[in-house]
Amino acid sequence: MTAAATDAPGAGAPSATRHSLQLGRRLFHLANGVVIATAYALLFTHEQIVHVFGTVACLVYIGDRFRIAYPDAVARFAPWVNRLFMRAEEQVREAAMTPFAIAVLLTMLATPKLAALVAIYTLAVGDPLAAIVGIRFGRHRLSPHRSVEGTLAFFVATVAIAVVVLHRGTHAPAWPLGGAAAGIGMLAVTCELLPLRVDDNLTIPIVVGFATWAMTALFGIALP
Numbered sequence: 001m002t003a004a005a006t007d008a009p010g011a012g013a014p015s016a017t018r019h020s021l022q023l024g025r026r027l028f029h030l031a032n033g034v035v036i037a038t039a040y041a042l043l044f045t046h047e048q049i050v051h052v053f054g055t056v057a058c059l060v061y062i063g064d065r066f067r068i069a070y071p072d073a074v075a076r077f078a079p080w081v082n083r084l085f086m087r088a089e090e091q092v093r094e095a096a097m098t099p100f101a102i103a104v105l106l107t108m109l110a111t112p113k114l115a116a117l118v119a120i121y122t123l124a125v126g127d128p129l130a131a132i133v134g135i136r137f138g139r140h141r142l143s144p145h146r147s148v149e150g151t152l153a154f155f156v157a158t159v160a161i162a163v164v165v166l167h168r169g170t171h172a173p174a175w176p177l178g179g180a181a182a183g184i185g186m187l188a189v190t191c192e193l194l195p196l197r198v199d200d201n202l203t204i205p206i207v208v209g210f211a212t213w214a215m216t217a218l219f220g221i222a223l224p
Contacts, residue, residue, distance in 0.1 A: 026128035035126020057101040099202035111209035112223040119209035130154035159185040176219035186223035
């Protein structure tokens with residue numbers, strides 16, 4: 001291999017697209033969200049998590065700006081980052097982790113704890129599950145980037161998460177609990193299907209957080 005080929009522009013740059021399976025990226029997304037939500041549920045008060053995760057979100061943003069400013073350093077010294085976690089369009093723009101961190105922080109700030117937990121778990125589990133199901137098994141298209149199968153997986157995951165979190169965190173009877181969870185799932189899916197030119201890592205937790213707050217109020221479920 002010649003030196004010119006080795007040093008060619010774009011060597012080592014990410015090449016994956018949103019249609020790539022990228023299991024490493026999906027699992028990293030899932031693990032981050034589950035750890036954050038579980039830590040909030042078990043270890044931190046609202047004030048504590050805002051301070052801790054506020055710091056984390058700042059560090060994520062700063063790190064991402066350095067990645068964009070010095071792409072050659074990432075390609076040379078940590079090529080596995082581009083191979084496992086990045087997409088081609090993220091070479092010159094923010095990575096999905098930045099809106100992820102910002103949206104999680106905003107959801108924690110703006111909604112009650114249980115609503116934020118439903119939102120973060122939905123982002124952590126429902127979003128990558130929908131992508132994996134859609135890429136591997138999606139045969140019926142709703143839009144260029146959405147399939148019936150992936151959307152159904154997202155709906156089921158959101159409803160299941162809402163049922164588990166609200167059941168553990170409230171004393172709501174089964175019927176209001178199921179009705180609220182179904183409403184949360186429908187609003188979440190509606191948001192996912194809108195042709196917004198905004199990263200869904202930003203929209204999902206905020207919409208699901210406020211949907212949970214609204215639906216629990218509608219069905220008479222008091223959030224502590």
